[in-house]
Each structure stands twice: as structure tokens, then as C-alpha cells.
Amino acid sequence: MTRILGIETSCDETSAAIVDDANGVPTLRSLVILSQDVHRVFGGVVPEIASRAHLTAIVPVVRETVAQAAATLSDLDAVAVTTEPGLVGALMVGLNYAKGLSLALDIPMIAVHHMEGHLFATSLDDATAEPPFTALLVSGGHTLLLDVPAWGSYKLLGSTRDDAAGEAFDKVAKLLGLPYPGGRHVEALARDGDPSRFRFSRPMLHRNTPSDDSSYLDVSFSGLKTAVLNAVRGSTDIERDRADIARGFQDALIETLVEKTARAAAMFHRDRIVLGGGVACNRTLIEAMRARMGVHVEVFAPTPRLATDNAAMIARAGLFRYNHGERASLDHAARATAPLPGQE
Amino acid sequence: MPPRATRGHLVMSEQELIAWGERLGADSRPRLVIALTGELGAGKTTLAQAICRGYGVTTPVTSPTYALVHEYAAPHSPVFHIDLYRIERVEDLEQIGWSDIVASNALVIVEWPEHAGDLLPADHLPIALDYDPERADRRLLLAG
Numbered sequence: 001m002t003r004i005l006g007i008e009t010s011c012d013e014t015s016a017a018i019v020d021d022a023n024g025v026p027t028l029r030s031l032v033i034l035s036q037d038v039h040r041v042f043g044g045v046v047p048e049i050a051s052r053a054h055l056t057a058i059v060p061v062v063r064e065t066v067a068q069a070a071a072t073l074s075d076l077d078a079v080a081v082t083t084e085p086g087l088v089g090a091l092m093v094g095l096n097y098a099k100g101l102s103l104a105l106d107i108p109m110i111a112v113h114h115m116e117g118h119l120f121a122t123s124l125d126d127a128t129a130e131p132p133f134t135a136l137l138v139s140g141g142h143t144l145l146l147d148v149p150a151w152g153s154y155k156l157l158g159s160t161r162d163d164a165a166g167e168a169f170d171k172v173a174k175l176l177g178l179p180y181p182g183g184r185h186v187e188a189l190a191r192d193g194d195p196s197r198f199r200f201s202r203p204m205l206h207r208n209t210p211s212d213d214s215s216y217l218d219v220s221f222s223g224l225k226t227a228v229l230n231a232v233r234g235s236t237d238i239e240r241d242r243a244d245i246a247r248g249f250q251d252a253l254i255e256t257l258v259e260k261t262a263r264a265a266a267m268f269h270r271d272r273i274v275l276g277g278g279v280a281c282n283r284t285l286i287e288a289m290r291a292r293m294g295v296h297v298e299v300f301a302p303t304p305r306l307a308t309d310n311a312a313m314i315a316r317a318g319l320f321r322y323n324h325g326e327r328a329s330l331d332h333a334a335r336a337t338a339p340l341p342g343q344e
Numbered sequence: 345m346p347p348r349a350t351r352g353h354l355v356m357s358e359q360e361l362i363a364w365g366e367r368l369g370a371d372s373r374p375r376l377v378i379a380l381t382g383e384l385g386a387g388k389t390t391l392a393q394a395i396c397r398g399y400g401v402t403t404p405v406t407s408p409t410y411a412l413v414h415e416y417a418a419p420h421s422p423v424f425h426i427d428l429y430r431i432e433r434v435e436d437l438e439q440i441g442w443s444d445i446v447a448s449n450a451l452v453i454v455e456w457p458e459h460a461g462d463l464l465p466a467d468h469l470p471i472a473l474d475y476d477p478e479r480a481d482r483r484l485l486l487a488g
Contacts, residue, residue, distance in 0.1 A: 051439065087412070089439050141410030162389050171384055171409075222389050222407070229385035322437045328361040336411060 002077045002322060005062070005101070006315025010086025010114050011141075012036040012050050014057035015311035016065035018076075019124070019319055026319055028124045030068035031312045032061050033305065054093035062097070064185055065311075073105060079133030080110040080201040080318020082117065083328070084335040085141075088318075091334035098135045101332050110318040111328035113340055115142060117313035118276035119154075121306040124316055129300040131276050134258060134265040138285075138309075139277030140166035140181070145260055146340075154343045157264050158217030160206075165253060165279045167220035172228050172249050176242050186246050187282050193247025194308055200227045203260060205259055211267065217260055247312050254285050258292045274300045280307040354485045355476060361387055362394040369398020374421035374449045377465050379457035382473030387483050388455045396423055399451055402420055404473065408455075411439050423451045428459035437463055 003020040007218065036053045037270040066073060066106040081098035083091060088190040118137050122129040131153075135146040143165045145158040162173070166183060173182020178189065203220045210216065228249050265273055273293065281304045290299045306312055356364065372378075378395065380388045393405045400418040408427040409412040416423040424445050431437060437460060446452055446465050457464050469488065476482035 006481070049436075085411070087439075139479070159404070160406055161404060167407060167409050175384060207347070226385040226387070229383075234480065311401065335416075 002088045002302060002319060003075055004110070004315045004319050004322060005065070005076050005163070006112075006313075006318055007062070007079065007080045007081040007094045007098050007310055008057070008114070008310040008311040008314045009054045009058065010082045011085075011090060011309055012053075013309040014054050014061050014094075015309065015314075016058075016062045017310065017312035017315045018065060018069040018071060018279060019312060019315035022246065025127050026124065028316075029071070029163040030303065030311050031310060032065045032068065033308075033310050034061050041304065046081075051089040051093055054090055058093060062134070073101070076107055076125050077226050077303045078108045078110055078318065078322050079105075079113050080322070082114045082314050084113055086114060086336065088332070088334050088336050091174060095334050097333070097334075099175065102330065103109050107328070108322070109157050109331050109332070110321045110326060112314045112317045112321065113315075114309075115144065115340055116154075117317045119146070119148060120316040120320065121276050121310070121313035122274050122302040124172070124306060124312055126253065126300060132268075132270055133272035133274045133300075134268065134270045135262060135274045135276065136261045136280075137150050137276045138165040138279035140164060141169060142277060143219055143221075145219075145259075145264050147246040147264065147270070149253075152324070152342045154340045156343055157193060157267075157287070161218055161220040162222035163220075164275070165219075165221060165257065168225055168249075168253060169279065174227075174244070175229055175232050176246060177238075181278070183279060183282060186250060187284055188244050189246040190250040191245035191247075193245070195242040195251055197241070198231055198248030199226055200231075200248050202252050202256050202259075205256055211263070217264055218259055221253065221255055221256075224249065226327075235340075244267065247263075250284060254288050257285065258288050261289065261290055265275055265293070271296060272298050272300065274301060276307065278308045284296065288296075309332050317331050324341060354487075355484050356485055357481060358387070358390065358483075359393075361391055361485065364485070365391045365394025366398035369400075369451075370393035372399055372420075372451055374451055377446055377452045377454065377468040379464060379468045379470050379472070380453060380455050380473065383455060383475075386473040386475065387395065388473060391471070392425055392453045392455065395451075395453060396425065399423060413445070418451070421450045422448075423453065424448075426452065426454045428456040431459045434461045434463055436461075450485075 008015040015033040018029040131148045137144040143160040147155040169183040178185040286301045396405045401416040416424045472486040474484040
């Protein structure tokens with residue numbers, strides 16, 4: 001059996017988790033996520049505060065994770081840590097802690113790409129969420145459409161030309177006077193909205209785009225944000241219109257994501273779709289995806305705690321890399337941006 | 345300062361804004377710090393993308409709001425595209441390597457430069473974008 005501790009500090013969650021494969025199936029034994037609520041005040045991540053908060057939190061978070069798994073540090077076979085992409089100062093807190101553990105316990109350290117973690121997250125809820133599948137990763141910083149023929153082999157099909165999906169939710173929330181992070185507030189407000197009052201155009205969703213054109217699978221949300229802004233500015237009674245604007249925005253964004261994902265799945269004849277990232281918490285998105293795909297395509301969405309940033313997915317991806325003999329050296333550096341390993 | 349940065353307000357459609365940005369990018373040489381101000385949705389990212397394209401960046405230019413800094417390669421120098429939207433205190437600028445970036449021989453495009461306070465280099469090129477109160481599809485641009 002292999003037991004791996006995962007560590008994630010790439011943005012504003014300090015998280016640790018233990019995953020093992022005792023029953024032959026990778027299983028989550030414990031997961032602790034400490035969110036930095038201080039950022040709600042600022043409406044975003046503050047790099048210096050994030051680094052300092054990780055520094056304060058990392059030791060108690062790991063201790064609690066080990067205790068919840070009824071284990072001790074000496075039971076660990078390896079430590080997996082997010083090394084890219086993210087805020088470098090924040091990544092370095094987790095990375096340096098992992099290096100210290102690796103040295104002190106004489107166990108290998110495994111470097112994990114944060115977005116590869118998101119691809120593995122859903123498989124901890126449902127072990128059948130494994131390749132081949134089409135993946136849609138949607139978060140504050142990323143919007144990626146990928147084909148995954150096998151773990152470790154990733155074909156990037158499309159991404160955002162400007163704003164990420166979660167960023168669009170956050171900025172529209174701000175325009176509508178809603179709190180940060182904006183996703184669930186916009187979704188809740190949109191539930192009461194009239195879908196017919198504000199119909200925003202679907203960005204890059206022309207019916208006759210040839211499939212070899214890059215706009216066939218890319219997305220763009222900057223223009224949608226501007227359309228929302230124009231609607232807000234043009235409103236004579238924003239209290240009356242807010243829910244309807246939220247509904248119009250969310251419908252346009254979701255239809256775009258669903259249609260692009262459907263195109264990608266059809267292109268590679270995939271009958272499984274795996275969602276990941278914070279926007280994958282959006283029930284309306286999941287339901288729209290299931291409705292669009294029909295009964296022959298299975299749509300997997302992670303539970304909310306595994307959709308947003310967490311260390312369980314890092315431990316799970318780390319287990320995969322560990323089993324393939326990968327080991328990171330102690331001079332491994334954190335990187336702000338990096339393509340997925342094995343990406344073509 | 346680039347020769348064709350026009351003084352005074354220009355009223356532009358999105359296509360004109362893009363063409364203007366591409367020309368500014370083509371005329372730009374390092375070291376140059378461009379400070380882009382304007383509300384959410386005013387067109388800052390659209391203009392930044394056009395400037396980068398004109399300067400010779402061939403890879404996609406996406407919003408740096410979450411990553412804070414994006415770096416691109418171009419023929420004359422690297423390009424740093426910075427978004428200070430989420431930076432609330434000037435002390436936090438050093439966490440993204442601000443002083444090294446703005447001093448380097450590069451094209452630096454800064455969105456929400458007002459968040460840099462006194463740390464914005466005095467010799468920057470200011471560009472302000474605003475809505476046209478008359479028409480939703482037009483933008484007002486004030487440069488230099």
C-alpha cells in the first residue's frame with residue numbers, strides 16, 4: 001500500500017489531505033481545507049497576505065489531516081505538493097514545507113501541476129470517472145477544455161481568449177453589487193430571474209464555424225461582461241432587473257460552456273465528461289450539461305469540496321506520478337505558469 | 345512616448361479601438377510603461393490585447409486578473425501584462441516583482457494602475473478608457 005500526503009497552497013486555500021490505495025482503489029482518508037476568509041474583505045486574493053496566512057496555517061493543517069486519518073507522519077510513503085501554476089510566494093510555502101518533510105522523514109517528494117489535480121478530483125468521489133474523457137476545468141483563473149485519452153496524457157482543445165469563467169462570475173457579481181466570490185451569489189439570484197428579459201449573445205458560438213477554426217472550441221467572456229455592464233448601466237430600476245440580468249448572464253455563459261464541451265466530446269467520440277474547478281460547483285451548469293449530453297454520455301462533477309482548490313486532488317495526482325516512478329529533487333522551483341505535464 | 349499617441353478624447357468603436365491599439369503597439373519600443381485606466385468592461389483587456397498584437401506577441405493574451413502578471417515574448421523585448429485590480433495595498437506590489445518589472449527593458453502594460461500609487465513610474469504613458477454616455481457600443485479614449 002502507498003499512503004501519500006498532499007499539500008496545496010497555490011492560491012488562497014491552505015489544504016492537506018491523505019490518499020492511499022489500500023483496497024487497490026485510490027481512497028481519500030482525510031482532507032482539511034482552510035480558506036482565507038480575510039480575502040472576502042478585499043474582493044480577491046492579496047498575495048502578501050496569502051503567503052503569510054499559508055505560513056501560519058500549514059503546520060496545524062497538516063497535523064489535523066494526519067490525525068483525522070488516524071495516522072502518524074512516519075506512516076507516509078511520499079509527500080505530493082502543488083508546484084505550479086499559482087502565486088509563487090504562496091506556492092513556495094507549501095513547497096518548502098514539503099521539502100522539509102521529505103528530508104526529515106526520508107520520503108520522496110512529488111511535484112504536482114495544480115490543473116492535473118483538478119482532472120483527478122472527481123475520481124475520488126467516483127472511481128469510474130477515469131479516462132478516456134473530455135474535461136472542462138473552470139475556475140477563477142482557468143477555463144480549459146481538454147481531451148484526456150489516459151491519465152498523464154492531455155490534449156488542450158480550447159481555452160479562454162480573455163476572462164476565465166470564474167472571473168466572469170466574480171466581475172458580474174461586482175457589477176450587480178453581490179459579494180465575492182461571486183459564483184454562488186449569481187447562481188442563487190439567477191434562479192429567480194426571468195430568462196426572456198435579457199438575452200445576451202453567446203460568445204464564439206456561431207453555428208457555422210468550421211471545426212478546424214480555433215474559435216470552434218475556444219471561449220471568450222470579456223464581451224459578455226461588457227454586455228452585462230451595459231445592461232446594468234441602462235437599467236432604470238436595478239433592484240427589479242438584477243435577477244433577470246444575472247439569469248441572462250448565467251444562461252449565456254453556461255450555454256457557451258456546454259456547447260463547446262459537447263463539440264469536444266463529439267470530436268473525440270467520448271462518452272464521459274469530467275468537470276473540475278470552482279465553477280463546477282454550479283448546479284445549473286451540471287444540470288444543463290447533463291440535459292445537453294443525453295443518456296449516452298455520462299457527466300461527472302466533483303462534490304463542492306473537491307471542485308474548489310483542495311489537497312485531496314493533489315495527493316491523488318501525486319499517487320499517479322509516484323506509481324510512475326516520478327520524484328522531484330529538493331531544488332525543484334515553484335512556477336507561476338506552466339503547461340500541464342504530458343500536454344500536447 | 346510613441347509618436348502617434350493622440351492627445352485629446354477619441355470616440356471609437358471596438359474595431360477602431362483595436363486598430364488604434366495595434367498601431368500603438370507597433371510604434372512602441374522598450375522601455376515603456378503603459379497605464380490603462382477605466383472601469384470594469386471599459387475595454388482595457390481588448391486594448392491591451394491589441395497593443396500586444398501590434399508589438400509582435402503571437403501567443404494568446406488573456407486576462408491577468410487572477411495570476412496578476414502575465415509575461416509574453418516579443419521581437420523587441422518581453423511584455424509584462426499586469427492587472428492590479430486585486431492589489432489593495434502598495435506594499436503587496438513587491439510580491440509580484442513590481443520594481444524589477446517596471447525598471448526592466450520591456451513593454452509593461454498595467455491595468456488598474458491607480459492601485460500602484462506612488463510606485464507607478466512617473467514616465468508612464470497614461471491611457472484612460474470611458475463609456476460614451478450617448479452610445480453603449482462606443483468608447484472614449486484619452487491618451488498622453
